[in-house]
Amino acid sequence: MSKFTRISGASALALLLPVLMWGPAQAATDADLAEIREQIRQLKEGYEARIQALEQKLKEAETAKTREAAAPPAPPVAAAPTATSSASGIAAFNPAISAVLQGRYANLSQDPSKFAIGGFAPGGDIGPGRRGFSLSESELAISANVDHLFAGNLIVSLSPENTVSVEEAYGIYTAAPYGLVPKVGRFFSGLGYMNEQHQHAWDFIDAPLAYQAFLGGQYANDGLQVKWVAPTDQFLEFGAEVGKGDNFPGSLRNRNGAGSAVIYAHTGGDIGASHSWRAGLSYLQTRAQDRQYSQLDLAGNNTQVGFNGTSHVAIADFVWKYAPNGNALQTNFKVQGEYFWRRENGDFTYDVDGALRLTNTSTYTSRQGGWYLQGIYQFMPYWRVGARYDRLDPGHVDYGSNVAYLDSPAFHPERGTLMLDYTPSEFSRIRLQWGQSKTQAGVTDNQLFLQYILTMGAHGAHKF
C-alpha cells in the first residue's frame, strides 16, 4: 500500500512543482486554483486506480503460480534447499514485534483511592485499580538478535493515562562462556518466581498482596544481571544483580555505586513425564532515603512519616506443574507459592502537620512477612479455574521513641480470590475474577473483574 501512495504522492508533487513555481508570477485566481486542484485530483485518482489494477494482476499471477507449484503432491526434489529463508531486503532484518492489548471492567465495593495495606508501607504500583471500564496497560515488545554477541529486548508500556514507560530494555550477551548469561539494562529482577513474568502472563489480574507490600507490585531495576547455569543435568541456576535501586522498597539516592543488590538460586526438574517443578531462594538488599507516606497516629491524626535505612527482602518460591504425560493441551494443573520475609532498619521520622507541629526522629526496626498460595486447573481445553489465598504477617515493628505516637500493627491483611478464564488460542484470553480483600482492619472489599488480553504479532516464548 505504502508503495503506491508514495508513487502517487511523488507524481502529484511533480505536477504541483511547476504550478507552484509559476504561481506567484501569474497571480492565479481562486477559481483557477480550484480547477488545477481538481485536475490534480483526477490525475491522482487515475494513477491510483491503474496502480491498483496492476497490483491486483500481479497478485493473481502470483497466486496462480503458487497454485501451480502446489498442484503435484510432493514434487520429488533432487537437490534439497540449504536454507528456508527467502526474505530479502531491508525488512528481512526487522526484529520480532508484538503488542499486548488489555482492558477490564472492575466492580469494587470499596473506593480504590482509599486502598492501603494496613501496617505496611505503601509503594510502587499497588491496589486494585480503577472502578468501571478501563484500559489496562498496553505493551509493545521488540526483540531480536543484535549480532553474533548480543540479543536485545525492548518492552514499552503504554498506560491508559497516555503515558509511556520503558518496562524493560535490556541486552543479553549470548556468547559468554562457562554457562554465564550476562544481561544489562532495565529488567524485571530474577528474584522470586512471578517477578520476571509480565503482568499479562499472570494467572490473576493482580499481583499477590506480598508482591504489593514488599516489592511495590513487581521489582524492576536498571543495572547488571549475571546468571550462571551450573553444568549439571539437574537445572541449577545462580543469579546476581546490582542496580540503581530507585524502586520500592528502595528509593532514588544521589550517589555513585549500586543502590541495590539481588542474589538468587533456582533449581528444578521433572518427576516422571507428567510432573515438573522449580524452586528458588532470593535475597534483595536496598536502601531507602526519605521514603515518605502518610499514616494514622495513635491520636487519629493523619501524619507524614519517613523512613531512612536498609531494606532486606528474602523470598522462597516454588512452582509445581502437572500435565498427563507432559501434554498440557487437554488438562493440566499448577500450584505455586511464595513466602516473603522483610527486615528494615534505620531511622523513622514522625511528622504531624496539625496544631502541634511535632517532628520526632527515632530508630526503627521492622520484621514482617507474607505469603500466597495459588492453584490453577485447566479442566478442559481452553478453560481454566484458579484459586489464590494471600496473607500478610504484620510481624514486629519497633518504632523506638516514636512508640509514643505510633501503634505497632497487629492486623493480618488477607485476601481470597477465584478466577475462571477462557483461552481460545495462545493469543487471546478472557478472564473473570472475584476476590474478597481485607487489607485494612474492618474493611472488606468485594472485587469483581472482567479482563481481556489480546496478543498480536510475533509468537513469544513463555517462561516456565
Add this chain to the structure above:
Amino acid sequence: MKSHLQWLLATLVVAWVGPAAAALNVFATVPEWGALTEELGGDKVKVYTATNPLQDPHHVEAKPSLIGRARGADLVVATGAELEIGWLPLVTQQAGNPKIQAGKPGYFEAAAFVPMLEKPTRLDRAEGDVHALGNPHIQTDPRNIARVAGPLSAKLSELDPANAAYYQARYKAFADRWAAAIARWEREAAPLKGVAVLVQHKGFPYLLAWLGMKEVAALEPKPSVEPTIAHLSEVLETVQRQPVKMVIRAAYQSDRASQWIAERAKINVVVLPFTVGGDDAAKDLFGLFDDTIQRLLQGAK
C-alpha cells in the same frame, strides 16, 4: 531435605569430575530426531530428547529440566519451521551455552533440508496456528528422514572430526537400510494409493503425499483449534458426499472428535504413532513406519 542436598551435591560432583564418556551431547527437540541421531551417532553420541511422543509438539514449556540439559549440549537438533518457537529460543537463551545458539555450528534444523508443504499464501492468525515456513510435521515421510540424515551426519562429523569416519560408515549403512525399507514400505502401501481420509490435525501432509492418499478434510476447523460440533457436522456432510475410509489422528491427540465422526460416518479410526515411541511397535524409526503402514492398511480394509 538432607538426602536431597546430598543428592544435589553428588550430581554436582559427578558433573564436574567425570566428563561423560560420549563424545557428543545431543539435545533433540522431538523423538524422531533423537532416534535419527542415535542411528547415525551410535555410541559416540549421548542423546537427550526434550519431549515425549505423547506430548503435543506445539505446546511445550521451557521447563527447568530442558534448560539444565541444554546447558551441557554440544548440538541441538530441532525440526525448525517454527515448530519449537514457543520454547526453544527461551531454552537456548537461558541455558548459558553459546555453542547451541541459532546460527552457531551447534544448532541444526531439519526443516532446512526438506521441501516444505502447505506453505501458507496468506499469513494471518485468523487462519489458526499456521507456520510461515510451511507444515513442520516433516517426519511422517521417510524420504524426508533420508534428506535430513545426510546433513545431520555431516554435522556430527563437523563437531566431532575425530570420529568422522565412524559417522560416515554409520550413515552409509543407515542410508542403504533406509532406502531398502522405503522401497518395501512403498510396495506394502500400494493399496493405499488414492485412499481418501480425514485427519484430526493437519499433521500428515507429508505422509499422505508420499503414499498418494487424499486428505478430504481436517477435524480441527483451523490448525490447532479444537474441533467444534458445528465444524464436525460440516465434515460429516462432506464425508457423505465424498466417502472416506478412515480418520487419522496422532497418538498424542484426544480421541473424542475422531470417535464422534467415526461412529456417525461408519469409518475406522486410525491412531498413528506420529513419532518414535508413539506406540509400542514404533520403537525406532523403522518400527515407526512399519507400524504406520500396517495401521493404515488395517484402516483401509
